[in-house]
Amino acid sequence: AKKSGRNRCAAFTHSLHEQTSRNLRLASDLHRALERNEFRVQYQPLLSLASGEVTALEALIRWQHPAEGLLFPDEFITVAEDAGLIVSIGAWVLIEACTQTARWTQHCLELSINVNVSAYQLTDELIGQVTTALSESGLPAKQLVLEVTESAVMSNARAGISVLKRLRDLGVRISVDDFGTGYSSLAYLHDLPVDELKIDRAFVQCLAGTEADAAIVTSIIELAHTMGLRAVAEGVETLAQASAVRSLGCDSGQGFLWSRPVGPESVPALLKLRPHA
Ligand code: C2E
Ligand code: CA
Ligand code: CA
Ligand code: CA
Numbered sequence: 638a639k640k641s642g643r644n645r646c647a648a649f650t651h652s653l654h655e656q657t658s659r660n661l662r663l664a665s666d667l668h669r670a671l672e673r674n675e676f677r678v679q680y681q682p683l684l685s686l687a688s689g690e691v692t693a694l695e696a697l698i699r700w701q702h703p704a705e706g707l708l709f710p711d712e713f714i715t716v717a718e719d720a721g722l723i724v725s726i727g728a729w730v731l732i733e734a735c736t737q738t739a740r741w742t743q744h745c746l747e748l749s750i751n752v753n754v755s756a757y758q759l760t761d762e763l764i765g766q767v768t769t770a771l772s773e774s775g776l777p778a779k780q781l782v783l784e785v786t787e788s789a790v791m792s793n794a795r796a797g798i799s800v801l802k803r804l805r806d807l808g809v810r811i812s813v814d815d816f817g818t819g820y821s822s823l824a825y826l827h828d829l830p831v832d833e834l835k836i837d838r839a840f841v842q843c844l845a846g847t848e849a850d851a852a853i854v855t856s857i858i859e860l861a862h863t864m865g866l867r868a869v870a871e872g873v874e875t876l877a878q879a880s881a882v883r884s885l886g887c888d889s890g891q892g893f894l895w896s897r898p899v900g901p902e903s904v905p906a907l908l909k910l911r912p913h914a
Pocket of ligand 3: 814
């Protein structure tokens with residue numbers, strides 16, 4: 638047992654070492670990725686559960702790495718944050734997503750774009766970046782939604798809340814991502830200048846399960862509506878989950894049931910998407 642324990646430990650150290658050196662390589666590649674135009678944005682629709690219409694898209698970054706292929710954000714966002722690159726990458730995503738959406742909105746009026754914002758971006762600099770993205774793209778501010786997690790805001794609450802307030806003064810909307818996973822949910826919610834709660838997919842995906850799961854989703858939706866906020870269910874994969882969140886009064890849904898994230902060339906077809914059932 639002792640021997641196998643030591644082997645496991647060696648294997649663990651080895652893979653940790655490999656992970657670290659891979660991240661170091663990625664970090665150095667990341668410095669060139671922007672100028673080499675290696676980032677892509679994929680889009681996933683949010684549908685109104687009442688009308689079945691696509692009302693918004695979420696912008697999700699990908700990295701077309703020259704050697705490693707298409708990388709997903711879980712593999713490089715933390716690396717980008719640690720390397721101090723997330724602010725410039727985030728600014729690129731904002732301009733790219735707003736520019737694409739301004740084109741699509743000519744065919745689908747009122748289409749909104751949800752853009753994820755990291756904790757490191759929640760500074761005064763973000764106000765300027767958002768203003769630039771809106772003016773360069775011509776997208777009306779009311780069609781931009783910024784998705785932040787509670788922990789991102791609460792890591793520096795005073796500054797974070799002040800940035801969010803000023804963004805809302807511009808007419809931009811704020812969505813709380815992964816709602817229900819942070820420990821401070823209820824205590825701080827009334828201080829947050831926000832418009833929408835996105836119910837984390839962990840809660841949505843066990844909806845067809847026990848009553849306790851339904852109770853959590855029900856409470857979040859009621860909380861949202863009591864505070865005048867919209868509720869969005871993320872990670873909807875099955876018809877049962879879709880009809881459950883719809884009957885609980887949730888406003889919008891997003892998930893593989895309707896569409897995986899797709900490249901911009903596939904978005905026009907998505908905008909004609911009709912609901913299941
Ligand atoms: P998120 O903001 O919670 O985004 C939703 C994630 O869930 C996406 O993963 C999406 O592809 C996935 N998803 C959507 N529907 C379903 C479903 O029905 N089932 C399952 N199992 N998954 C679903 P993705 O694209 O890999 O993004 C992962 C995370 O990376 C995002 O989580 C977000 O936190 C972060 N991220 C993505 N794009 C950006 C960005 O431009 N900037 C920053 N700072 N973070 C980003
Ligand atoms: Ca998100
Ligand atoms: Ca989320
Ligand atoms: Ca997430």
